[in-house]
Amino acid sequence: MLPEEILKDHIAKTVSLTDDQYSYVFSHFKLKSFKKGQTIIAAGDKVDSEYFVLSGCLKSFYLNDDLKMFILQFAMPTWWASDFNALYSNSRATINLDCITDAEVFCLSNEDREKLCKELHPMEYFFRWRTNKGYVASQKRLLSLMNDNVRSRYEDLMKLYPELYNMVPKNLIAAYLGVSRETLSRLYQHGK
């Protein structure tokens, strides 16, 4: 599938646009390729764009003062990633975004998103619902983290990203769940 077709399918799940409107929307996205391990956003960077994943897998993560890694999000094809806090508040990144595998993304600047939302009411609707879904997912994860039920956290993750287990090193899955590599192995054995 062409990059534009992937994006079109994704947008069409939420809103209908004419072919001319799609062409206009696409003209604001920039295609970028990254290699496995490459950094897209580093803590401290100015953040002015968000990324729609076309192929591969990204991770957004926070490193604390002891350099312990906390994974905020895995971003697979048709997911969006950025440091949204920095992006929306025009501040410096506090989280990092890099590539778990080689990846191809569509890059959309803050300015162009706002321009599209202003010019095309359906795109404002699209982005509102994209964030509504992200907000709800984030609240669910918050609750499962507070409730501290590692097994249900693991099951939620596998439901959310069924392909993940084969794509991502186990230590990263453990860093997402906030458990040790050993605890994860036990869960995986029992879950089979």
Next chain:
Amino acid sequence: MLPEEILKDHIAKTVSLTDDQYSYVFSHFKLKSFKKGQTIIAAGDKVDSEYFVLSGCLKSFYLNDDLKMFILQFAMPTWWASDFNALYSNSRATINLDCITDAEVFCLSNEDREKLCKELHPMEYFFRWRTNKGYVASQKRLLSLMNDNVRSRYEDLMKLYPELYNMVPKNLIAAYLGVSRETLSRLYQHGK
């Protein structure tokens, strides 16, 4: 301040509407009063509305199988509250929403929000940015919870809701932070 003035001030921070547009928007909100301790949403309910707080303080919370309480949100004046997962996905509530104090709220149905967003492009912009801010706040709380730094969680909470310490029983603040009442007392003593 009249309820409509509180809502107008809140909307005007994000978008500009004409007086006629404001009147039209207000006509979709229903004023409701609740007593301290009263339930607005109970787990299992059908959820079709969200609530804009005019006075008082609400809490949204989850009870696990052992009836341990996890507080997702305190909602004070000009904050919005609901079970957004249930509201957006047209499913039954998994969380509860009730009143810490007597409270007055403006109730907006799912249907009316979507109608306003469709009819008035600025209202679509308003609700997109409301959720963007909620999403970012939720991601920040997720990170602070994963990082498990109780002191910074406490400080973030006090920054977010400076009035909270005098308004809300300490056991509820502890349930928001995910710590015991004793740990909270130690933090409060040191924070003075």
